[in-house]
Amino acid sequence: xxxxxxxxxxxxxxxxxxxxxxxxxxxxxxxxxxxxxxxxxxxxxxxxxxxxxxxxxxxxxxxxxxxxxxxxxxxxxxxxxxxxxxxxxxxxxxxxxxxxxxxxxxxxxxxxxxxxxxxxxxxxxxxxxxxxxxxxxxxxxxxxxxxxxxxxxxxxxxxxxxxxxxxxxxxxxxxxxxxxxxxxxxxxxxxxxxxxxxxxxxxxxxxxxxxxxxxxxxxxxxxxxxxxxxxxxxxxxxxxxxxxxxxxxxxxxxxxxxxxxxxxxxxxxxxxxxxxxxxxxxxx
Numbered sequence: 304x305x306x307x308x309x310x311x312x313x314x315x316x317x318x319x320x321x322x323x324x325x326x327x328x329x330x331x332x333x334x335x336x337x338x339x340x341x342x343x344x345x346x347x348x349x350x351x352x353x354x355x356x357x358x359x360x361x362x363x364x365x366x367x368x369x370x371x372x373x374x375x376x377x378x379x380x381x382x383x384x385x386x387x388x389x390x391x392x393x394x395x396x397x398x399x400x401x402x403x404x405x406x407x408x409x410x411x412x413x414x415x416x417x418x419x420x421x422x423x424x425x426x427x428x429x430x431x432x433x434x435x436x437x438x439x440x441x442x443x444x445x446x447x448x449x450x451x452x453x454x455x456x457x458x459x460x461x462x463x464x465x466x467x468x469x470x471x472x473x474x475x476x477x478x479x480x481x482x483x484x485x486x487x488x489x490x491x492x493x494x495x496x497x498x499x500x501x502x503x504x505x506x507x508x509x510x511x512x513x514x515x516x517x518x519x520x521x522x523x524x525x526x527x528x529x530x531x532x533x534x535x536x537x538x539x540x541x542x543x544x545x546x547x548x549x550x551x552x553x554x555x556x557x558x559x560x561x562x563x564x565x566x567x568x569x570x571x572x573x574x575x576x577x578x579x580x581x582x583x584x585x586x587x
Contacts, residue, residue, distance in 0.1 A: 304346070304347065304348055304349060304373075304374075304377070305346070305347060306344050306345070306346050306355075306374070306377065306378060306379075307344065307345055307346075307347065308342055308343065308344045309342070309343055309344075310340075310341075310342050310343070311343075312337045312338070312343065314343075315337075315343035315344075315345065315356075316337065318345050318353070319345040319353045319356050321353065322345070322352075322353040322354070322356060322369070323356065323368075323496060324496060326368070326369040327496040327497060327498050327534065328415070328417055328498060328534055328536060328558060329368065329369035329392070329415075329558070329559060330356060330368035330369050330496075331415070331498060331500055331536050332358075332366045332368065332390070332391070333356050333357065333358045333366055333367075333368035334368075334495045334496055334498070335492055335493075335495065335500065336358045336360070336366065337495060338493070339360070340361065341358045341359060341360045341361070342358070342359045343356070343357070343358050344356065344357040344358075344359070344378075345357075346370065346371070346374035346377070354370070354371045354373075354374055355367070355368070355369070355370030355371055355374035355375065355395075356368040356369065356370065357370065357378070357391075359386060362387075363385075363386050363387035363388060364386065364387070364388045364389075364390070365386035365388065365389040365390070365391075365399075366390055366391060367389065367390070367391025367392065367395045367396060367399065368391065369392070370391065370392070370395045371395070372394050372395055372397075372398040373398075374395075375391075375394075375395040375396070375398040375399040375402075376398040376399065376401070376402040377402070378399055378402070378403070379403075380403075385403065385566070386566070387565065387566050388410070388563065388564070388565050388566070389407075389563075389564050390411075390413075390561060390562065390563040390564070391561060391562070392559050392560070392561055392562075393412075393559075393560050393561060393562040396561075396562040396563075396564060397562065400564050405566075405567070406566070406567040407564040407565065407566055407567065408564065408565050408566075408567050409562070409563075409564060410455075410563040410564060410565045411455070411540055411542070411562075411563040412540070412541040412542065412560065412561070412562055412563075413538050413539065413540055413541060413560070413561040413562070413563065414538070414539050414541055414547065414557055414558075414559075414560050414561065415536060415537075415538055415557070415558040415559050415560075415561060416536065416537050416538070416539060416550055416551075416555035416556060416557055416558060417534060417535070417536050417555065417556055417558050418524055418528075418534075418535035418536070418553075418554055418555050418556075419554055419555070419556045420554045421521065421524055421525060421528065421553065421554045422552065422553050422554040423521055423553075424514055424517035424518060424521055424552070424553065426514070427514070427518070428478065428513055428514030428515050428517060428518040429480065429481060429513070430478055430479050430480045430481055430486065430515070430518065431478070431479060431481075431518075432476050432477065432478050432479075432518060432519060432521075432522030432523075433476065433477055433479060434473050434475070434476055434477075435466075435469075435470045435475040435476060435477050435485075435488070436470065437467070437470060437471075439470065439477060439485065440463065440466055440467055440470060442484075442485060443462075443466045443470070443475065443477075443488060444461070444462040444463050444465070444466050445462075446488060446505050446507065447462040447465060447466055447503065447505075448462055449505065449507065450503060450505040453505070454540060469490050469503075472493070474490055474491050474492070474493070475488060475489075475490040475503070476488065476489055476490070476519060476522050476523045476526065477519065478515045478516075478518045478519040478522070486506065486507070486510040486513075486515045487504075487505065487506040487510065487515035487516050487518065487519040488503060488504070488505055488506075488519055489501060489502075489503060489504045489505075489516070489519040489520050489522070489523040490502055490503040490504075490523065491523050491524075491526070491527050491535075494527075494530070494531075494532050497532065497533040497534055498532065498533065498534035498535070498536055499527050499532045499534075499535060499536070500535075500536045500537060500538070501520060501523055501524060501527070501535065501536070501537040502537065502538070504516055504519065504520055504537075504546070506519075516546075516549065517549055517552070517553065520549070520550070520553060521553055524553065536558075537550060537555060538561070541560070
């Protein structure tokens with residue numbers, strides 16, 4: 304039983320193909336990183352089965368996919384290369400943190416949801432949904448920074464490229480008022496292994512309480528389904544009962560709970576850093 308590592312996504316996909324396909328929903332965070340410059344890992348049991356997968360970003364974020372507690376507990380990183388943040392299914396994250404030693408600080412408790420029959424919001428919000436265009440990029444970039452702050456992240460200085468990619472690929476939708484401009488947004492990830500993840504659902508504080516987020520989420524979810532996505536997913540922060548209730552009213556059902564832990568801050572030094580900022584795309 305051992306962990307194997309590679310920086311080549313195609314090598315990883317071939318080695319863990321069956322596990323990634325059969326557990327695509329539970330592996331959503333790792334699958335979402337296949338086109339990024341990260342280090343991938345897979346755990347092989349004595350019978351040759353892969354029973355765990357992971358991805359480690361250059362910033363020190365460890366994402367555990369569907370991974371047994373035994374595999375997570377056996378994970379080891381050399382001194383100076385230890386992750387500053389670990390996230391994944393609760394049992395696996397706890398097993399890794401206990402074996403790796405602390406101190407760790409709990410950051411977020413999350414829940415993975417899967418769409419099980421889309422239900423339009425009732426009552427329907429006033430307005431309509433539309434695909435964001437390049438003209439919307441400055442506003443959406445500003446909202447992304449606000450979203451990052453709202454979920455406890457350290458906002459980046461500039462989200463122009465982040466939102467431009469989603470707008471260019473038609474993966475970001477806006478909810479607009481009949482006689483006004485945009486009042487809410489939602490995005491969806493690229494489709495990998497038949498699944499895509501809704502993220503970046505945000506309504507500015509002044510516009511909340513009118514159902515706009517429900518309208519934007521329903522629109523982006525329907526667009527994903529119409530585009531042939533088999534599994535539409537999303538993560539929620541369990542500390543936010545409003546969003547958790549909203550998504551369940553739209554037809555999303557719980558899959559598994561996740562935990563995010565951050566290593567307690569240490570003095571900066573060669574090869575060392577404090578907890579890194581996480582991406583504001585909802586997870587990963």
